[in-house]
Amino acid sequence: MTWIERDMAKPAPGGKRLQRRPAATTRPGAGARAGLSGMLLVSVPIWGLAPALALAAMLLIDVALPSREPSSILGAALALAGLGAARLLLHGLRRRLARQTADALLRPPGTPETDDACRALTTLGGDLADALVQPLVAVVALALLDWPLALVATFGVALVFGALLLQYRGEALRWRQLAPFAADRDVRWRLAAANQARLGGLGLDATWRAHCHQATLDHDRVQRKLEPARHRARDALRALAVLLLAANAGTAAYLVALDRAELGGFAAALLLSGSALAPLLIVSRQVPELLAGRAALLARRATVAPVDPLPLALPAPSQSLSIEHVTLMHPGAAQPLLSQLDIGLVSGDVLAIAGTAGSGKSLLLRLLTGTIRPTAGTIRIDGAALEDVARDDLARHIGYMSQLPLLMPGTVLQNIGRFDPLADPRAVIGAARSAGVHEAILRLPQGYETELDLASGALNPSFMQRLALARASYGDPFVLLLDAPGAWQDRAGLNAIARCIVQHRARGGIVVFTGVEPALLETANLLLVLEAGRSIEFGPKNEVRERMAARHAATKVSQKPRTPAATAQDSE
Structure with missing residues (x-):
């Protein structure tokens, strides 16, 4: 909208101005606190469902299946399925609460910078908490099964967590290398958006737009150059997680061979090891989104509506x-x-x-x-x-x-x-x-x-x-x-x-x-x-x-x- 259009949107001089009653609003702090409290209440049963799923698997394999009772097998299977479905539903509820909390924290909604930040908080709001709490819960549950399982899991979680911190550090370094190009691009597009009509009058519309596009191309070129290092770090962390999961599976199999555990204990060990490593892998995949959400609060991306070319080519006027x-x-x-x-x-x-x-x-x-x-x-x-x-x-x-x-x-x-x-x-x-x-x-x-x-x-x-x-x-x-x-x-x-x-x-x-x-x-x-x-x-x-x-x-x-x-x- 140009300045003249904004002026025309104002009431006429001497005209009646409508007095609008301000809409009722809630304080952002109150809404954010309510959302965080809800997320905490939902997260506690999510963390507790991982050991419950492991226990249900043990009951199904070590108790229901050997009994050969259809009712026992069906009941244990339904219990396992119900626990898994409950965990999925709670994850969806927590994601919705995270979105509401982000909207309350980052007002006004609907702007480009808050959209990116809300997307990051919605995605990572619960996953970050899972990455901190879920491995501890899984290690405690594995210790109740047998101490070697807890020892291997602790060592594996520590390695993956350290690799995750290195990945975050490397990603932040890449963002710092990209930041000058992103800032240059954003400043140019913001100036184009704020002065669109004036740039047209000054004869700068096409050339400044081309200048903005060149800044965007420079940003994308540097981003493509940094992309392979990002993928290598993510793939290395995934490979480390798979190796550690295999090590925990091998430890559980060794305990089964020594008759220190049953097959149900083997399955429970795999489930708990996976629940310990999965949140870390999820956060690893979403590190760029976390940094993008942080950067979105510091810089606003502007977009300019395209100008349709007009058909008439004007010869050089002279009259x-x-x-x-x-x-x-x-x-x-x-x-x-x-x-x-x-x-x-x-x-x-x-x-x-x-x-x-x-x-x-x-x-x-x-x-x-x-x-x-x-x-x-x-x-x-x-x-x-x-x-x-x-x-x-x-x-x-x-x-x-x-x-x-x-x-x-x-x-x-x-x-x-x-x-x-x-x-x-x-x-x-x-x-x-x-x-x-x-x-x-x-x-x-x-x-x-x-x-x-x-x-x-x-x-x-x-x-x-x-x-x-x-x-x-x-x-x-x-x-x-x-x-x-x-x-x-x-x-x-x-x-x-x-x-x-x-x-x-x-x-x-x-x-x-x-x-x-x-x-x-x-x-x-x-x-x-x-x-x-x-x-x-x-x-x-x-x-x-x-x-x-x-x-x-x-x-x-x-x-x-x-x-x-x-x-x-x-x-x-």
Whole structure:
């Protein structure tokens, strides 16, 4: 959603605002505590069912089968099956409770970072507890069968647990190697999502999107390079678990051969050994999910809806820019934001737009970029309606500088060249010279290859604005749109921008800017005065000035207090 769409979603000025009663909510802490308590209550019988299953197997093999009583065999088999089914049902209930607990802990739900974290907590919430408790329960039960079984199981669980910690450490190291690429990818996509409409107006939509895709490809390349090590660690831990399970089976078979255990004890030993190792193997398989859930809380992945290409390819314009009966309405508002604008510009025209704050100056420039569509009317460039022209094609012919200079992470060269990998350095330097910022760039530590430090706020606003002007001028667009170009400039900066406007006009281009700084106003041949979204004056600059001066004088005369004598004479 663009800023104008968000503004349009607000209530109309002076309109009634619906007072909504806040929905009843529960405290996240209370919901999380209830969920954790429920998970603990469900986990205790799950841990106890493993020895119960082993005991049921012993009864079936050592008691029911030798008795050859169908009822005894059926009863023992049903008991074994019932215990297994109960364990599965309890696992499903615990998973549901884990999901509810994650939702309570990680509000608001439905965002990308909480979705990944909830998925990790839901999957691992019970499995992590099983990995810590279930091996201890199994070892105690094996000790009740015979101490060699408990000794082998303890040794095996210790080895697998150590291997699991090594796997986690290696996986965390791989995540740290991947983190810079993931952060770079996420930052670029977030910027694209937050400034989608502005990037289109600045002509950066396609090139910045390609830059984001390149960051994604770099991330995926590093991830594929690290993937084999991940699989080797996981396979090694599985092989170790199988060997230890075989060692415990061999120990149980040896005890059976010495008549220290029955076949039922052999089966119980296998079940308990498996229940001790299974949670560790499950956690091993889900280590990447655990790290992904942790990383999801630190960084938000942004996605941008694809922009459908428009069918019309625009030849390089060179003649006109026209605004025909353009109106822009705020939904539900009684008054339009812009009303019935009719403006025609031809090659070589420079239009200055004047007006008070909120009169619609910046909004009109946004309409001219094609990123906002008018409610009624049409904007044409060389006769082609802007909405019928492909976005990337239009961006090459309309350069736009926003009121607040929007620069992106990257080098000076990349920013001026709109992150086009095929940007011509000579064209970049030419745009910088046109904006009067070339010498300032050469004074930077690495010149045009200097990385812009946007986070620290150390860049001079005047320098940033002229970089944005150079970007708008890159490629010699036919139309140059400048929103408040003198807002951050001193006299030298205003003179540099004025020279840029004059040069663009001399090349046959069209310039539209907002503001009435004298140095810039002298470059204009046309003047548009807006008031509450309406055009109150438009025409040659000097004629508009004369009409505005006459209107101002008439207003002063009408507001001048009348003398008592004049009032008495009028009454006679």
